[in-house]
Amino acid sequence: NVTGVETCALPIWTFEAMPHLDLLTPVRRGFRGLLPSCRLAVIEERFLGVTRPAHEVAGGDVPTWYFRFLRTQDARHLVPLVTHNADDVLSLAALLARFAAIEGGAAGSGLEHLALGRLHVTNRDIDRAHHHLEAARTRLQPSLARDECLFALATLHRRGGCSDLAVPLWQEIAARPGAPAARALVELAKHLEHRERDHTTALAHVERALDIAGAT
Numbered sequence: 001n002v003t004g005v006e007t008c009a010l011p012i013w014t015f016e017a018m019p020h021l022d023l024l025t026p027v028r029r030g031f032r033g034l035l036p037s038c039r040l041a042v043i044e045e046r047f048l049g050v051t052r053p054a055h056e057v058a059g060g061d062v063p064t065w066y067f068r069f070l071r072t073q074d075a076r077h078l079v080p081l082v083t084h085n086a087d088d089v090l091s092l093a094a095l096l097a098r099f100a101a102i103e104g105g106a107a108g109s110g111l112e113h114l115a116l117g118r119l120h121v122t123n124r125d126i127d128r129a130h131h132h133l134e135a136a137r138t139r140l141q142p143s144l145a146r147d148e149c150l151f152a153l154a155t156l157h158r159r160g161g162c163s164d165l166a167v168p169l170w171q172e173i174a175a176r177p178g179a180p181a182a183r184a185l186v187e188l189a190k191h192l193e194h195r196e197r198d199h200t201t202a203l204a205h206v207e208r209a210l211d212i213a214g215a216t
Contacts, residue, residue: 023092029122030115034145044091047098047112057084103128110139114149121152130156147179154187163191185209 028038035042039059044050057065057080069077099116102108108116117132133153140146150173154166166187173184185205192202 023096024088026119027092027095027115030119031111033148034111034114040088040091044095047109048091048094050091050094052087056087057081059084108135110136110149111145113139114145114152117149117152121156126156126160142176142179144179147173147176151183158191163195167191182209182212185212 024040027040027043031038031043035046041052045052062081062084065077065081069075069081098112102112102116113132113136117129117136120126120129120132130153133149133156136149137146137153140149150169154169157163157166157169170184170187170191173179174181174188186209189202189205189209192198192205
């Protein structure tokens with residue numbers, strides 16, 4: 001109890017009230033599906049320019065080293081673990097600082113803004129989610145990451161009662177070769193059926209989506 005105040009009496013949003021602060025979970029949640037892997041080593045190399053030493057113990061080997069220590073009581077087996085964990089903590093702190101800087105107005109990449117937008121969606125901070133998703137939209141080239149950004153924006157518009165703003169986003173995805181067009185066509189079909197009562201065009205979109213799904 002560093003502050004001299006009982007932890008349970010502190011507001012839940014203070015650091016002192018947190019028995020554990022896991023930064024890796026939101027980082028992975030933000031970048032999931034956007035990178036070949038959400039291993040911390042991959043994320044830190046992509047966004048911090050940090051490359052782990054080739055001789056460093058991999059995360060999957062940490063239990064092996066720890067059990068060696070338990071068997072032998074040789075503290076030298078703890079050195080690689082301490083080094084690995086120290087690097088993890090430093091990288092997560094650096095990623096948190098990076099995200100905080102972008103929140104404060106620093107320039108970020110499309111993927112960084114998309115990750116932040118996703119996290120704000122999860123936290124139901126719609127204004128910030130819109131801000132970062134729009135920033136990602138302007139920075140991302142046609143790609144699956146951009147498609148995910150457009151889907152996220154379209155969902156926010158639909159939930160906010162502005163389906164008309166979502167339609168061009170779904171249309172953009174549906175028109176791009178290699179995009180998850182079937183998913184976008186289904187969303188367009190639902191909009192046409194329930195909002196515009198255009199059942200003919202809605203059915204055509206569903207049939208096209210089935211064709212695409214059958215061809216994959």
